[in-house]
Amino acid sequence: MGFLKWVFLILVLCVFGPVTVLSDSTVITDGLSKTPSEFLEFAKKQEVFDWMVEIRRKIHENPELGYEEFETSKLIRTELEKLGIPYKYPVAITGVIGFIGTGKPPFVGIRADMDALAMQELVEWEHKSKIPGKMHACGHDSHVAMLLGAAKILKEHEKELQGTVVLVFQPAEEGGGGAKKILETGVLDNVNAIFGLHVAHNLPLGEVASRPGPSLAGSGFFEAVISGKGGHAAIPQHSIDPILAASNVIVSLQHLVSREADPLDAQVVTVAKFQGGGAFNVIPDSVTIGGTFRAFSKESLSQLKQRIEEVITKQASVQRCNATVDFLENEKPLFPPTINHEGLHKHFQKIAGEMLSLRKVKELQPLMGSEDFAFYQEKIPGYIFFLGMEDRTIGRLESVHSPFFQINEDAFPYGAALHASLAAGYLSEFHQEVPSQEAKQYHDEL
Numbered sequence: 001m002g003f004l005k006w007v008f009l010i011l012v013l014c015v016f017g018p019v020t021v022l023s024d025s026t027v028i029t030d031g032l033s034k035t036p037s038e039f040l041e042f043a044k045k046q047e048v049f050d051w052m053v054e055i056r057r058k059i060h061e062n063p064e065l066g067y068e069e070f071e072t073s074k075l076i077r078t079e080l081e082k083l084g085i086p087y088k089y090p091v092a093i094t095g096v097i098g099f100i101g102t103g104k105p106p107f108v109g110i111r112a113d114m115d116a117l118a119m120q121e122l123v124e125w126e127h128k129s130k131i132p133g134k135m136h137a138c139g140h141d142s143h144v145a146m147l148l149g150a151a152k153i154l155k156e157h158e159k160e161l162q163g164t165v166v167l168v169f170q171p172a173e174e175g176g177g178g179a180k181k182i183l184e185t186g187v188l189d190n191v192n193a194i195f196g197l198h199v200a201h202n203l204p205l206g207e208v209a210s211r212p213g214p215s216l217a218g219s220g221f222f223e224a225v226i227s228g229k230g231g232h233a234a235i236p237q238h239s240i241d242p243i244l245a246a247s248n249v250i251v252s253l254q255h256l257v258s259r260e261a262d263p264l265d266a267q268v269v270t271v272a273k274f275q276g277g278g279a280f281n282v283i284p285d286s287v288t289i290g291g292t293f294r295a296f297s298k299e300s301l302s303q304l305k306q307r308i309e310e311v312i313t314k315q316a317s318v319q320r321c322n323a324t325v326d327f328l329e330n331e332k333p334l335f336p337p338t339i340n341h342e343g344l345h346k347h348f349q350k351i352a353g354e355m356l357s358l359r360k361v362k363e364l365q366p367l368m369g370s371e372d373f374a375f376y377q378e379k380i381p382g383y384i385f386f387l388g389m390e391d392r393t394i395g396r397l398e399s400v401h402s403p404f405f406q407i408n409e410d411a412f413p414y415g416a417a418l419h420a421s422l423a424a425g426y427l428s429e430f431h432q433e434v435p436s437q438e439a440k441q442y443h444d445e446l
């Protein structure tokens with residue numbers, strides 16, 4: 001090479017040397033032969049895409065409610081076996097935990113929920129739910145398909161993984177606290193970090209949204225029976241009217257957020273159920289009310305819980321009624337707020353930014369909805385993000401939990417590649433920080 005060429009090369013290096021795009025990608029994928037964008041290319045391959053779509057449609061046709069996902073779980077296990085991925089089953093009744101990598105630390109989890117909702121699908125299409133009154137209206141069918149997509153990508157690169165990826169197929173996200181049950185088995189005890197995603201109907205395809213810190217609210221449910229004394233509606237002096245008492249209870253409950261909570265600390269109390277009476281001229285014996293409460297910190301949530309009980313029982317007694325309050329924690333455990341780990345937020349931005357470009361990595365506004373992913377985050381540094389599906393050229397999508405909810409399957413390669421890149425990148429980046437332990441088998445470690 002001539003002198004001038006050397007001078008030119010040195011100048012180029014001086015000018016462009018500090019540009020961090022390239023050096024970032026080498027840090028992210030240290031030890032991996034593929035970058036996040038190459039994972040995306042792989043996931044977009046026709047055969048990989050078609051395979052994910054086929055899995056999702058099968059699950060969509062046969063939706064199963066929380067802790068009843070037996071067929072879904074079987075389908076997952078069959079696919080894992082075909083891919084040569086070892087797994088543990090059953091975990092928390094229908095859950096499946098798969099393992100890819102060295103079998104040694106660090107361990108990084110990627111999670112999909114599997115359950116459907118008790119509602120009738122109203123979308124007319126070839127793969128409509130075949131089970132009346134049950135529907136995948138929250139996209140968990142797509143979550144499973146994308147996690148299997150990630151498994152396929154990671155298995156292809158298993159030799160390059162610098163630790164172990166733990167695939168978490170969990171039951172019962174919709175109020176059943178499946179995440180809590182998975183944790184109670186101890187199967188994730190050695191996991192160092194966990195990632196999750198949720199499809200978003202109103203975020204453009206190819207974009208993602210998330211934020212560090214509190215992202216989704218914690219939530220609880222309550223049901224109260226307010227008892228009085230029934231009688232003739234025309235002679236109220238001989239009755240104790242639980243309808244009037246319940247009405248006052250509901251009004252008083254509305255003061256908890258408006259008068260007791262910090263206006264800068266978002267909270268909700270909603271009474272969504274009111275059942276009592278059946279005739280125009282009879283005062284009933286009792287009334288049942290129920291609802292939900294939400295907040296962004298555990299403290300605010302437990303404060304609301306305590307005050308809801310006090311307000312219901314004490315306000316009912318003003319009208320000479322008795323009240324009992326049930327927080328239904330066996331069937332619907334209190335969900336903690338979803339709090340995204342700050343360090344993992346940086347990792348997510350690097351990976352997603354490299355794959356999609358930083359302008360497609362959006363900041364999420366906190367949402368009052370809740371996610372049982374929060375249970376993992378109480379024990380393990382965790383991070384959840386939203387995956388865009390909206391394609392305006394096709395039309396607007398309905399929100400999750402709508403009977404008209406639809407999935408844009410074109411989002412699958414993005415979800416699969418992000419899951420795979422977040423996990424593989426995490427292992428590359430953090431494998432030196434986790435104290436090395438003696439090599440053991442999967443079942444000993446986990």
Ligand SMILES: [Zn+2]
Binds near residue numbers: 138
């Ligand atoms: Zn849902």
Ligand SMILES: [Zn+2]
Binds near residue numbers: 138139173
């Ligand atoms: Zn969901």
